[in-house]
Amino acid sequence: MTSNKYLGVDIGGTKIQVGIVQEGELIQEVRFETSATASKEQILAELAHNLAPLVTADVVGIGIGVPGLVDEEEGIVHNVQNIPSWREVHLKQHLAIYFDKPVYLTNDANAFAIGEKMYGQGRPYANLVGLALGTGLGAGIVINHQVYSGTLSSAGEFGMIPYLDKTIEDYCSGKFFSQRTGRVGAEWHALAQQGDAEALALYDELGRHLGRALHIILYAIAPEAIFLGGSVSQGYEFFRDGLYETLGAFPFRQVTDRLVVAPSLLGNAAVLGAAALCHMKQATPHAQPALAL
Structure with a gap:
């Protein structure tokens, strides 16, 4: 059967x-x-x-x-x-x-967080966040091996938090590229792969904004791991350094020393x-x- x-x-x-x-x-x-x-x-x-x-x-x-x-x-x-x-x-x-x-x-x-927890790199962790960086920014939260959805599945809407002149989503998703340059993220990803200086600078800036978003997640939830998904995460190699440099300013070093941040390996x-x-x-x-x- x-x-x-x-x-x-x-x-x-x-x-x-x-x-x-x-x-x-x-x-x-x-x-x-x-x-x-x-x-x-x-x-x-x-x-x-x-x-x-x-x-x-x-x-x-x-x-x-x-x-x-x-x-x-x-x-x-x-x-x-x-x-x-x-x-x-x-x-x-x-x-x-x-x-x-x-x-x-x-x-x-x-759904992304469940998939990562059940079948991906999240299996060993009781507490994790799946951060989907695509057209917008969303987060799925797993606490003590269970999804925490909140009212109307609205927990984890970190992208809606006011940030600078807009919101976190405007600086940490595909909107960052389209609103800033009028060109979609896929175009900038292709340019970054070719070593284009402007594209690399954009990705570095995005990583620094994302690092500040992770500060908020750490203050609120302090997960063991944060896994990145969505189309923007495909450029992880280009924004990783900016992200970690900003993450290094988080005041609780004992927390960040234990934190795992990685792009999802599950497409x-x-x-x-x-x-x-x-x-x-x-x-x-x-x-x-x-x-x-």
Whole structure:
């Protein structure tokens, strides 16, 4: 008898990543664009249409990470980042009826943290933060081997904290490149790989801003490890020195000496985490399960 299959879905502001997960392995994966400026109904219809080929009879549940406020019990998402029409969407109900499958939701950064904890470098740590640096900035928090979501999955919104003239997200995500230069981060990453001085200087500045963001996380949570995901983390080698130089100014040296900061080695941590959420919810429906294999 083969083990169950779960569908993990990571909804982003510009793309949606989907995978079929079996025994912790991603056995099939697809990506498709998000019609971010379309109506709520059109986006829901496109989502269901694109998921349909993957929701086969042997898929026993669907787990979804969403970049917004999430009522996990009712399955309602609010104020989805970079999708203006998704102010209030009964996503769980819509997909559960459409596919006749159980559906479970959480914030996308929580899904990333779950994936890193369950299948990545986070396995040894009881307390960690998964920091997703992409179109925006989100954080998933694991405390004593359990996800801490807070009200409406809104815990860990460090990106919304005021910083300089804007917010932390404006200086520590893809917005840093687009707002500063009018060019997307992928272009600057390509230039940095070629040794372009301006690109390297931008990445160094981003690293210093990110280091200040880590100060806040350390003051608030003091995790053992912080793992970086999202498209911006692909430039880690270019902003690492600036990050660590700023991190070195943190006043509690005993804390930073023990801290692990590293880019995720899982290119699909959020998809794996969404599928794992589904698995755990079905296994322990009335309890908050510990994230351990």
